Amino acid sequence: MLKKFIDNSRAKSPWIMHFDCGSCNGCDIEVLACLTPMYDVERFGVVNVGNPKHADVLLVTGTVNPRNAKVLRNIYDQMPDPKGVIAIGACGLSGGIFRECYNVLGGIDKVIPVDIYVPGCPAKPEAIIDGVVAALAKFEGLKG
Amino acid sequence: METLILMILGIVVAPVLGGLVSGIDRRVTARLQSRFGPPILQPFYDVAKLFGKVKVINNFWQVFCAWVYLIAAALSVGLLFAQSDLLLIFFVQAIGAVFLVMGGLASPSPFSQIGAQRELIQVLTYEPLIILVFASIFMVTGSFRIDEILNYDQPLLAKLPLMFIVLGYALTIKLRKSPFDFSTSHHAHQEIVKGVLTDYSGPYLGIIEIAHWYETIFILGICALFWHTSLVGVVVLLATTYFAEILIDNTMARMTWRWMLKYVWSVGLAMSFVNLIWLHAG
Numbered sequence: 001m002l003k004k005f006i007d008n009s010r011a012k013s014p015w016i017m018h019f020d021c022g023s024c025n026g027c028d029i030e031v032l033a034c035l036t037p038m039y040d041v042e043r044f045g046v047v048n049v050g051n052p053k054h055a056d057v058l059l060v061t062g063t064v065n066p067r068n069a070k071v072l073r074n075i076y077d078q079m080p081d082p083k084g085v086i087a088i089g090a091c092g093l094s095g096g097i098f099r100e101c102y103n104v105l106g107g108i109d110k111v112i113p114v115d116i117y118v119p120g121c122p123a124k125p126e127a128i129i130d131g132v133v134a135a136l137a138k139f140e141g142l143k144g
Numbered sequence: 145m146e147t148l149i150l151m152i153l154g155i156v157v158a159p160v161l162g163g164l165v166s167g168i169d170r171r172v173t174a175r176l177q178s179r180f181g182p183p184i185l186q187p188f189y190d191v192a193k194l195f196g197k198v199k200v201i202n203n204f205w206q207v208f209c210a211w212v213y214l215i216a217a218a219l220s221v222g223l224l225f226a227q228s229d230l231l232l233i234f235f236v237q238a239i240g241a242v243f244l245v246m247g248g249l250a251s252p253s254p255f256s257q258i259g260a261q262r263e264l265i266q267v268l269t270y271e272p273l274i275i276l277v278f279a280s281i282f283m284v285t286g287s288f289r290i291d292e293i294l295n296y297d298q299p300l301l302a303k304l305p306l307m308f309i310v311l312g313y314a315l316t317i318k319l320r321k322s323p324f325d326f327s328t329s330h331h332a333h334q335e336i337v338k339g340v341l342t343d344y345s346g347p348y349l350g351i352i353e354i355a356h357w358y359e360t361i362f363i364l365g366i367c368a369l370f371w372h373t374s375l376v377g378v379v380v381l382l383a384t385t386y387f388a389e390i391l392i393d394n395t396m397a398r399m400t401w402r403w404m405l406k407y408v409w410s411v412g413l414a415m416s417f418v419n420l421i422w423l424h425a426g
Contacts, residue, residue: 009192012183040179042170045186051338053200053345056193080346081198 010056010082010139013045014132017055017079021072021108023062026122027089031059033125041129052078057135059128060114063091063098064105076112084135087114088128090121147226154225155218162357163187165364169390176394187353194350202251202343209247210348210355216240217358224365227290230278237362240355241267248340259339263327265401269408270314274366276416277314280307281369283423294372301370301381306419308370310412312385315363317408321393324404 018031034041035048049055052075064072076085087108090096095106108114115138118131167184174181183189201207220237223229245267248260282288284303285296293300301308317324328339336342344352364382371377399407 006192006196009189010196012189013186013193015190037177037179040174040181042174042182043180045182045189047190049338051342053343054338054349056197080200082196 007139011136013047014056014084014136014139015047015049015054016057016059016132017049017052017075018059018061019072019075021060021062021064021068021092023089023091027061027092027120030122030125031061031088031128034128039125039129041132044133046132052076053080055079055083056139057084057086057132059086059088059132060108060112061088061092063095063101064108064111065103066105069105069111072108072111082139084115084138085112086116086118086128086131086135088118088120088123088131090119093117093119096121147228151222151226155222158218158221158225158361159354159357162354162361163191165360165386166357169386172387172390173394176390187357191350191353194353195347197346199347200345201348205250206247206343207348209243209250210344210351212243213240213247214351214355214358216243217355217362221358221362221365224290224362227294230281230288230290230293233362234274234278237359238267238271240359241271244340244352244355247344251343253343255336255338255342256340258336259327259342262336262401263340265405266317266324266327269405270317273310273314273408273412273416276412277304277307277311277366280304280416280420280423283420290369293369297373299371299373299377303423304370304419306415308367310415310419311363311367311370312388313408313412315367315385316389316392317404318359318363319389321389323392323396323399324408325393326398326401326404329398 018028020028032048033039034046052058056079058076058079060072076083085108087093091098092108095101095104098104099106105111116131116135118127120127123131164184166187167182170186171181171184216236216239220233220240223233223236241263245260245264248256248263251257278288281293281300281304284300285293287293320328320330326339328341341349341352364386367382367385368378371381
């Protein structure tokens with residue numbers, strides 16, 4: 001019974017951490033917009049934490065380049081399991097319009113495994129919330 | 145025997161009450177910010193989730209300090225329910241507070257280090273005030289023992305109104321509310337990430353959260369002593385005090401530790417002296 005409660009709680013309390021991997025700030029502002037009274041994701045227990053060790057879901061925006069790939073990898077490794085990763089925006093998904101640049105590796109999934117892809121340029125707050133809810137399905141899937 | 149039962153009752157009931165208080169706190173805060181807010185049971189979901197996460201630890205001392213913090217906090221609440229000696233309760237509680245700081249210092253992270261130093265200053269700020277509150281309770285009732293204090297025939301609030309405000313300062317610091325939330329904060333994003341709690345994660349963060357619920361109940365229990373004569377009085381007093389805390393949290397900005405030390409000590413000590421002189425003269 002205790003295990004069931006923990007499994008249920010996992011889906012009810014996703015603490016998110018947001019990493020700007022070289023985004024133009026468009027997607028970042030939309031991520032922060034989710035926390036405002038207009039969308040209020042804390043209704044679902046979502047808390048925006050600044051510490052990867054406390055986070056369950058990593059939101060990544062922007063393109064990856066050889067410099068920040070190390071940082072992204074480091075942050076991902078610091079998060080304790082079980083964890084989820086959401087790539088946000090055209091750049092996070094594939095590199096977007098910067099895809100062909102000499103310094104761009106491509107999407108987030110070139111560096112760390114991504115669970116959910118949220119498209120858009122920038123992604124709408126509704127789409128981001130939808131992405132977080134979809135990531136929770138991964139936690140639900142852990143129920144034994 | 146009765147003492148033992150009361151103590152176990154306190155240790156079992158306090159975290160449930162503390163979690164509910166924390167949930168109501170988050171809900172009311174959200175309403176004040178014109179948001180809808182999480183469910184009342186959200187703190188329990190958070191802690192259950194934390195216990196379900198993989199253990200990531202820096203070293204042995206971190207784990208040890210988290211457990212000592214929890215045990216000391218639980219024991220102080222247990223002793224409070226068992227109507228023991230106020231001074232004993234105070235020292236047991238202080239052990240927990242110091243071990244939280246030591247746990248922070250055991251980690252090499254600079255955020256954790258700075259957070260621990262700030263937490264130490266917070267402890268330094270509120271401990272003398274709590275001691276003064278206990279001393280003034282002794283001056284009114286003639287005893288440090290809670291069972292004898294409860295036999296006193298009129299509310300302490302009538303004789304120690306300023307001491308209650310002084311205790312309010314200690315409560316604000318202990319609850320980590322603005323403007324005193326600089327060692328760690330309930331809200332996201334601080335200049336030192338999560339301060340003293342930065343390197344605690346998973347189950348150990350859960351342990352610290354439960355210890356924090358115990359401490360909330362501990363200070364609210366001390367507040368309850370100020371109107372022990374009627375149950376309605378206790379409920380009204382605690383509800384008003386806690387709502388004032390939430391209001392202060394939402395209207396104040398975070399200040400610096402220098403400001404806290406100067407302000408809380410000067411105002412707190414001045415209020416204590418005025419109240420004690422008034423008590424002595426009257």
